[in-house]
Amino acid sequence: MSQPYVKDFSQKTFQVALVEWFHSQKRDLPWRQTSDPYKIWVSEIMLQQTRVDTVIPYYQAFIRQFPTLFDLAKADEDAILKAWEGLGYYSRVRNLQKATQQVLDQFNGVVPDTRKEISSLKGVGPYTAGAILSIAYGKPEPAVDGNVMRVLARVLLVNNDIAKPATRKLFETILYELIHKDDPSGFNQGLMELGALICTPTSPGCLICPVQQVCRAYSAGKQDELPVKTKKKKPKAKELAATIIRNDKGEVLIEKRPDNGLLARLWQFPMVEAKRDEQVTAIHEQFATYDISLKLEDKVQEVEHAFSHLKWTIDVYEGTAGDQSGAYTVERMWVEIERLEDYAFPVSHQKIIEALKKRQQYS
Secondary structure: OOOHHHOOOOHHHHHHHHHHHHHHHOOOOHHHHOOOHHHHHHHHHHHOOOOHHHHHHHHHHHHHHOOOHHHHHOOOHHHHHHHHOOOOOOHHHHHHHHHHHHHHHHOOOOOOOOHHHHOOOOOOOHHHHHHHHHHHHOOOOOOOOHHHHHHHHHHOOOOOEOOOHHHHHHHHHHHHHHOOOOOHHHHHHHHHHHHHHOOOOOOOOHHHOOOHHHOHHHHHOOOOOOOEOOOOOOOEEEEEEEEEEEOOOOOEEEEEOOOOOOOOOOEEOOEEEOOHHHHHHHHHHHHHHOOOOEEEEEEEEEEEEEOOOEEEEEEEEEEEEOOOOOOOEOOEEEEOHHHHHHOOOOHHHHHHHHHHHHHHHHO
16 A cells, blocks of 8 residues: 555655665765675664764774674674774674574574564664665665654655654655665665765755755755654763772772673773762772772772763772782783773773873873
């Protein structure tokens, strides 16, 4: 059944203009130089919540280190977390590795080419499934992300709130009808590219847009009003204290974060959540549970780091350890400062390491 949004819409004109524009104007990106579904999959996972310019060097280094699906499936988790260090949203790469292991176990090492099978893989949602199927396999499957919804909301004059799951489903349904059946890869990538380069969130470049002639929002003068999107809640603020504690060898103590939750299994300096006026007490209580006697010194740094839903303010203290009988566990170890770079830390703690090395240099 035809979608009302594409009724009386010049589908052929839209398809041809978009695909021709993409093939003539597309950016030269490393993942566009391959049809390997594994490499396209890696790029799509990296590009979630992350800018293209940031992803390029990470993608190139990651593919050098894990050139095949088998290499990633068999890799040590600490190695993949280190390769991902700084990209954030670390559950993406953990899920990616689990999914490659599924491909080896269930699909004889071949990335599946049907939506049902590929959607059974860990971390592969509707967008990622559609992107891999259309780009790697040439299947006419929709890939709906924020860029695509913004473009289609304007082109088809859709006033539905794109923050709602029902609106994403609506666009998927529309795209099954609208997608270019002979070049679904160029069509889907064209929508993404158009949203990234021309049909941007603010000040869209309508005068140079290849599909301007069929864009309903442009005709109605409503391009700046769309898409409709409810605002996200303000990130919750959290106060924390991290401690750089040294032993008599000058090594510092690091620990692994819990197996689940935010930044799972990354390394960090010992850290505790506490309000500023309660931090010193909280730190001493923390190290008491580690059976480490602590001489706490002054606060040396303050680090702020924002997540999509959370904002951390970390006060960083230094200290020295006395008795260290309880320090050694699988999840906690003493490390030379020069060797900290061998471990994967969240960005906030990379800032702590950077400042620590500068203080070492000038002390």
